[in-house]
Amino acid sequence: MAAGTASPPCASVAARASRPSSKRSDPTTRTDTRRLDMNIKKIGVLGSGVMGSGIAAHVASAGCSVELLDIVIDEAAPDKLAEGAIAALAKSKPALAMHPSFLKKIRPGNLRDHLDRLSDCDWVVEVVKEDLAIKRELYGRLEPQLKAGAWISSNTSGIPLKLLVEGRGDAFRKHFVITHFFNPVRYLRLLEFVKGPEVDEQEALAFRTWLEEALGKEVVPAFDSPTFIGNRIGIHGIMATLHMALAEKIPFEVLDSVLGDAAARAKSAAFRTADLAGVDILAATAKNVYDLCPNDEVRDTFKFPEFLQYMLDNKLLGNKTKQGFFKKGPKDAKGKKTFLALDPATREYIPQVKRDWPILKELKGIDDPAEKVRTLLTSDTEAGRLAWRCVAPNLTYSVNRLGEVTDGPLNVDRAIKNGFAFELGPFETWDTLGVERVVARMRFEELSVPPLVEQMLAKGITSFYRWEHGTPVAQLNPKTLAYDPILEDRRVTILKREEGRGKVIAENGSCQLYDLGDDVACLAFHSKMNALDDGIILLMEDTIQKHIPGRFKGLVVGNQGQHFSAGANLVMVLNAAKDKQFDQIEEVARRLQYAGRMLTYAPFPTVAAPFNLALGGGCEMTMACQRAVGHAELYIGLVEVGVGVIPAGGGCLQMLLRMEDALAAKGELGPMPKVKAAFQGIGTANVNTSFDEAQRNGYLRRTDRRVMNKAFLLHEAKQEVLKMAADFQPVKERTLRLPGRGGSEALKMAVRDFQLQGLASEHDAIIMGELANILCGGDVSLVQEVSEERILELERQAFARLCSFEKTQARMDAILKTGRPLRN
Incomplete structure (x- = not known):
């Protein structure tokens, strides 16, 4: 969700959110748009809060120079907010910049004294308080500073575009769009893109192409409707689940257990997602929908239950206040972290309830997202039925939003997958389960069936997509009930499709x-x-x-x-x-x-x-x-030392060669520097x-x-x-000059110092000794040159020896069973 969307562990989010896109674009159109020569090098970011600083870090990581400006709150230090934001970025975990050096591309400033710095910006993105008067006043001061052709965008998700550009000149309106990022900006790929009628379609397409290629975003066109696509549908799912949890006294963690990885979604599921994003952000987004969508057929879903208001009043806002639906508990007897869950009845944090449902273990062995979702939601088990009751209302809600938030199923699926780290969007889920089967179950359970689906079935249409070789090639047009082709993008290769061909x-x-x-x-x-x-x-x-x-x-x-x-x-x-x-x-x-x-x-x-x-x-x-x-x-x-061995597929050799090249470029020559660098990289995993x-x-x-x-x-x-x-x-092929036995003894001595400090075990020392011997070339003198073949021989011999140790086998067993390294 915007301004604080869920952030599962960064690698997990990246893995899920960056699955091959099902989007296709007209290759001819793409070629034409590139002739517009969209070349953005400098960007102004107005507002240095969580979203503003995240956008600044990401565009800086893309290689752009950034002017980060915010209001003045301290006359003695007028740039305080922007400077503080950059300092916070340097400490962020997971990191919001792709390398600390990129933060040097961000210059702090303030909105009072430094608007003139924006005069050579190619794009200015506004991320200030969600207040129309504040935004309009800022635009009035910004407009005279902009160079011809510069893009201006707002990160708003609650204020209509037509209201934002009221009173602005033609040049401003022709280059003003909404670019709605999801937080954390680096890890969630969704960027919802809204343009007004004054914006030229080809220029907008060129800008979107740049956002895709330079920033790596999944740019999804959205209608100018409250909270757009992702938050409208995604927050509905969370709020509906919250109401069910409170009404039926189902523990939050139990619902999360069937709405996370088990359902081919982010591990943070529903309530952990709310904690990560911020319970206040969840509430604010829900309030926007409730206030701005009076005709929503399930408007009361977005109404605050009393319990949610209690959380807001008591600052139970999730990670930002270290307590929300969940909070960290004391370590258990084995020293592992535990988490407590908030009990709505007592308003106290209690140990989490765990259900030992066999199907959850079964689902862990299924890699294919479609098969996983189908297995869970059609399962006649307590877990399967619970998951279905959470998912079914959102399937209906998604269909009913077509024509209101966007024009077709594909954009909804792209928004939900890339904004909430789902592996299947709602319309892909309809097709995976089978539209006719879903409707039959809804009718049996006396659930509301979307009118569009009733129309589809009346005309014999049984899917939202046409599929070829596991890839959607056409999507249903909800107005005509015909299928519109999903045009291929020459930049996107989908191997599943190539297999079918x-x-x-x-x-x-x-x-x-x-x-x-x-x-x-x-x-x-x-x-x-x-x-x-x-x-x-x-x-x-x-x-x-x-x-x-x-x-x-x-x-x-x-x-x-x-x-x-x-x-x-x-x-x-x-x-x-x-x-x-x-x-x-x-x-x-x-x-x-x-x-x-x-x-x-x-x-x-x-x-x-x-x-x-x-x-x-x-x-x-x-x-x-x-x-x-x-x-x-x-x-x-x-990372092989974590399981008690050393790299034996050529990794030790490659590290020596690469460290030699990298250090030589810095003027660090000789046998030992590359060995130390390789030893540190491999030895610390x-x-x-x-x-x-x-x-x-x-x-x-x-x-x-x-x-x-x-x-x-x-x-x-x-x-x-x-x-x-x-x-x-x-x-x-190359030969290497290595330090031999003298070098390996020096490295082993350093490891012994770590042992004396309690930082390395006896088995660690054995592993490090083998690694030192390989990297130093074995028993050679300084004047000898060592062949690549010799390093490989040392690698594989050491690997086999280390596998013979019971402690190495115990480390392997532990990582396979628990996913955590064993220190023995």
């Missing part, structure tokens, strides 16, 4: 090889969490040796799962270790290493397209490719939390390229392959 060249149970067109192939993993296993290694070998040569110009390694790859198949490794098959473990490591080396030294371009999680083996495969074109939201690192951070830390090279919009990632990776192929230069 017969573009799969080879496949097995773990991955597929696609023909992306233009003589470029794509190797896509689809194992559980895209973990690297025998099937992936085998097809990777066949791809490089058999399928690419003579047929394709190059290879993209990428996929469209929830994550690029969460690492190696740990279950396979643990089972082999328990069976004492250490020779087999070493052989699997050798095959993974050499698959990586084939990617590095292939006689054609190889480009990785990583996104979300690229951990352990996923990081190694990214590093093995000759280049990476990665999504801005990338969480990449070598460091995970970089963005593409930019990984690039600055040397995990990615300067030649690697960032893509802000994940929907365009495979297309951009393909373009990189074609660019490299035009003047291809094969990678040459």
